[in-house]
Amino acid sequence: MSMDNEYLIKKQDPSLKLFVVLSKAYRSIADQVEADIRKKGLNPTEFGVLELLYHQGDQALQKIGDKILLASGSITYVVDKLEKKGYLIRKPSESDRRITYASITDKGREFLHDIFPDHWEQIEAITGGLDTEEKQTAIQLLKKLGLYAEKMK
Numbered sequence: 001m002s003m004d005n006e007y008l009i010k011k012q013d014p015s016l017k018l019f020v021v022l023s024k025a026y027r028s029i030a031d032q033v034e035a036d037i038r039k040k041g042l043n044p045t046e047f048g049v050l051e052l053l054y055h056q057g058d059q060a061l062q063k064i065g066d067k068i069l070l071a072s073g074s075i076t077y078v079v080d081k082l083e084k085k086g087y088l089i090r091k092p093s094e095s096d097r098r099i100t101y102a103s104i105t106d107k108g109r110e111f112l113h114d115i116f117p118d119h120w121e122q123i124e125a126i127t128g129g130l131d132t133e134e135k136q137t138a139i140q141l142l143k144k145l146g147l148y149a150e151k152m153k
Contacts, residue, residue: 029126036122040115045078053104054112061100
C-alpha cells in the first residue's frame with residue numbers, strides 16, 4: 001500500500017477529528033466556566049479545593065492534588081490563599097503528625113452557598129447547546145472514551 005493510499009484511509013477515520021473537536025469544545029467550555037469563577041473572586045483551582053471540601057469533608061493536603069488534578073507543589077500555595085481569605089483552615093492529624101488536613105470554614109461554606117446557584121446557572125447556559133437527552137448521551141460516550149483511555153496507561 002502506498003503512502004498516499006494509507007493517508008486516504010487514515011483521513012476517513014474520524015479519530016483525529018474527534019480529538020480536535022473534543023479539545024476545542026473543552027477549551028471553549030472551560031474558558032467560560034473559568035471566567036465565571038474568576039468573577040466570584042477565585043481561580044478554578046481554589047474553587048475546586050473549596051468544592052471538594054464542601055462535598056467530601058476534611059481532606060489530607062497530600063490527597064487533594066490527586067482528587068482535583070493539581071500538582072502537589074501547588075497545593076500549599078492554594079491552601080495558603082484560601083486560608084488567608086478565611087475559607088478554610090489547616091488541622092493537624094491527631095494520629096499522625098506528618099498529615100495535615102484542610103477543612104472548610106463556615107465562611108467558606110457560606111461563600112459557596114452564595115455563589116453556587118449562579119455558577120450552576122452559568123454552566124447550564126454554557127452547555128445549553130445540547131438538550132437534556134443529548135447531554136446524557138454525551139456523558140455516556142465521553143465517560144466510555146475516558147475510561148478506555150485510562151486503561152491504556
